[in-house]
Amino acid sequence: MPKLREILGHPFWQAVALLVAAYLLFKWGIAVLPPLVGFPSAPVPQSVVLQYMLTALVGILIYVSYNEARWRRFKEPINATLVDANKRWLRATLLVLVPALVGFVAYDQSRPKVSAPLQLRSIHPAPPGQITVRGRTIRLAGLENPLRSRGTIEEHSREGRRVYYQNCLPCHGDLLDGKGHFAHGFSPTPLAFDDAGTIAQLTESFVFWRIAKGGPGLPREGAPWNSAMPAWEDFLTEDEIWSVIIFLYEQSGWEPRRWEVEERAEGAGHE
């Protein structure tokens, strides 16, 4: 135990422990811990981890050098490794391993790598102000699902179910998880409606635009050349599209985003 206390009290090992803890925190902690208390989070990209680590390193160096004695104690193990007789094997091992590691990293960086050409795309690109569907011009801003103000939701949902199973199922799947029996053939893979980041975040008018115009109607940042989403205006009537939208929300249990909220949040951003 005294040995452990000595190690814990030693600035060098404290610095090492802090560095390891910082790395674990940046690499996994940020992604894993906030969700445990209900906050959404995401993994930190490697380049950002590197930046954070540099900052942490500077902080740790300040900590170990804030007085002369501590700074000297901090350097002791380093110095010992460099000169001590009984550290000869450690020294020799480091002198072989570190250059070998550097050599390997250099090889890994310079060897030819086979990777697919980069394809960046925006998943929810900004919609146009208006679209023309089957010869009729429709203004998207403020547009509501017209079926919600006539007939019953059950009726529209039943019709939407027919439309979905005859058209959408092969890609978007029974489970609305974007894993239908044809989904594996396309890249990007079809959207999962059970995901909190798709239709749950969108207004019905946005979904209407995406269905009516499909992949070919995407702006350039949406990489329209890769999308397998058909332009459904070629196959479905306006009412069929609105009914399948009702089915999507009924079947997934999500609520569409409403315009009131949207406009308050984003002002005239959709003009």
Added chain:
Amino acid sequence: MSRVVGWKEGTMETGLIALVMVLAIIPSFHLSAQDIERGKAVYEKWCTGCHGDTGAGDGDAAAYMLPRPRDFRRAVYQIRTTASGELPTDDDIRHVVDQGMPGTAMTGWKSRLTSGDRDAVIAYIKSFSRFFDGAPPQSVDFPSAPRISDDGIAEGARIYGELECFKCHGDRGRGDGTSAPTMSDDWDFPIRPTDLTRPWTFNGGAEVEDIYRAIRTGLDGTPMPSFSDVIDAEIITDEQLWRVAQYVHSLAPGRPRVREVIRAGRTARVPDDPTDSAWVEAEAFYVPLVGQIIVSPRWFTPAVDGIWVRALHDGERLALHIAWSDPSASPDPLWQEWIELLATTVTDADGALEPVQGPDRFTIQFPARLSDGMARPYFLGGDRRRPAYTWRWRSSPDQLEVGTSTGLGQFVAGAGAASDVAHQAVFADGQWQLQVTRTLIPRDTSAAPTFAEGVAIPIAFRAADGSSGETHVRGSVSAWYAIYLDAPISATVFVMPVVATLVTAGFGLLVVWRAQRREGTRRFLPEATCDIFSSSRCSDSWHAAAAKLAHRPATRMLVPLSSRSAAPRSPA
């Protein structure tokens, strides 16, 4: 209901008999009305789209699938541990509900429905047929599998021939047997014998046990019989049936990993034809194909659902080798019956399928311009702004066209000299092998793209089976993939790591040397080198030196903690 009616109308005796019968039936349900309600709710939300409100397998999506969704009213189930003609056990049904049926549109529900919901929906599914009212079915006892061996697999291959499995599944297992064109299921829908080289499409699963079960109990409702009677008649033993299952399992690897980049390895000289042995050694890349369901007429039941791509180049020419299973070299008169049955089965949502066979087709496309930044032609045959440089092969007459495509079926021949591109196609044992070869630099560089080494070039594929009425539009398609021509490895790849290693090692030695000199121990490089790589001979002097160091007063330098503890034992 009929029993209840009998009780009302009949005498006391018949009434009593009916009561006894009803009482006998009730325990086999193990179900309350509440469970049925729950099962009905689950079924109506998730299952009716395919299986229909009344369980008849006639939901909205039914005509858009092949095989069709199960008709529960007839209680005929493919995947069973029970004897042929028997009902499945609850566990058999649960297996399919949980895992889904590979090779069909049936998905696995384990992730979506709770265990209780799945139990309830299984009970509800069974309620579509009175056959389940009787005693619960019993599983067949399967003896355990013999250990897999080369001899065992050879034995399995022999039994495969003896049982005439090849009549449907073909000599090489590709589902191209002589009976294949005439197959239909119990509902008179066309059905293909399973392609045994594609285990990821086996309806009941691809493990040896799954294959054994399918052979032993048969796939009821399909032409696949049970081979239990062959064992009962002592024509073959149970162990030999296991050998067949092991042989079938050996015909193909597991589900291939799909990789986005197809590598064209560098070779001294590219092969001349698709049967060249060099192709066997070349790395094979699996590319899944799915139905073209994007532009009219859509095609929901594609015949070709995946291809194997191999690529080689020799610095002068690029050769592509494509292999895919197809039971016929179309058009083939034997398959006329098949296409006629297919035409009456598949949906006519985008126009009826004409029962006319065309040739088999295969299309390979690249961007016409490779210098377009991130932008590419539309993956489905290109578009007017960005056309696709396209190779279109057809089997009959055997012909390859080179041209530019601005959409599916929008093809104009002539992108540079067609003589740039050579091809050869071979059909054997239910498989097409197609080789296409072109010079890396086309004769007219303004008309066709140049294939440069060391960059990923977008590439996409389409296939069509003429005997299934497929065309350029009705067929199967792939997403964009990429092909990468291996470049000669430059010298820097090897020089850089060596330089980096040497510089780092030198720097390390310098640091050690300086630190030791600062200690004032007059130990210069030779001794330091001795220190680093020493055997016990030099270590003695070092221990002595360290001991001396440890006892010197630390005025200018620090005595390391660890050397202090090492000091006392060093003089020994």
